[in-house]
Amino acid sequence: MPAQLISGTQLSQHLREDIARRAAALTAQGKQPGLAVILVGEDPASQVYVRNKVKACGDAGFHSVLEKYDATMAQADLLARIDALNRDPAIHGILVQMPLPKHIDANKVIEAISTRKDVDGFSVLSAGELMTGLPGFRPCTPYGCMKMIESTGVPIKGKHAVVIGRSNTVGKPMALLLLQANATVTICHSNTPDLALHTRQADIVVAAVGRRNTLTADMVKPGAIVIDVGMNRDDQGKLCGDVDFSAVQQVAGWITPVPGGVGPMTITMLLVNTLESAERI
Secondary structure: OOOEEOOHHHHHHHHHHHHHHHHHHHHHOOOOOEEEEEEEOOOHHHHHHHHHHHHHHHHHOOEEEEEEEOOOOOHHHHHHHHHHHHOOOOOOEEEEOOOOOOOOOHHHHHHHOOHHHOOOOOOHHHHHHHHHOOOOOOOHHHHHHHHHHHHOOOOOOOOEEEEEOOOOOOHHHHHHHHHHOOOEEEEEOOOOOOHHHHHOOOOEEEEOOOOOOOEOHHHOOOOOEEEEOOOEEOOOOOEEOOEOHHHHOOOOOEEOOOOOOHHHHHHHHHHHHHHHHHHHO
16 A cells, blocks of 8 residues: 655645744734845745745744845855844844855854844754754754654654764754654765665655655665655656655655655744744744
């Protein structure tokens, strides 16, 4: 029997209804949740991501500010703009869309954002809070992946989870979140000699490497939960993930599609982080 689909579109819709209710209650108290989004340059993919984030804010009843700057913007000017937003009481979350032009140090930009408004969860402090189990902002993509796993109703406690990928934005925080949920976690990457050896033992697999067909049907334990974070193009130019979806669907118990899987959840968790920031500031 084919795997059950974990629809990020449906789950995010359900979550956003609750977000909108909470935002309306805050707004009625005179504190509308506010997100500032900064885009430097004209990267086509970034423009799409930014547009979707701003639209999601409007749909949820948030106040949003979109600031677009030329790719030639000086780093000092960007840092000054972030400083101003840090001090703006109407803004509860600041997001600087990556990637940035090469002359701008992304790490300096991330660290310039107030920890109270780091709704992307990328700062060193946010990473440290996650590492030590303290409350704080969780990176949106792995946070969304956790919600999708939880939506299956399958307990994470005691399960063996394999994360393919070790990036600071997805792989590492994903592993930590699974560990916090009492899974036994294995992290695999480009230098793992026998990837299939690990994935065949996994009850949960999160594929986040950015290379299509990284996970094939023969690499999956029957009944496993498979979360596909990848965003690639196939030979026909259509969006696809890191997982050989049609084949793996015949083996896994649960699987996320691409598109319509992790993507909508990433934006939804950005809204959750911004809302929670507004509720506590």
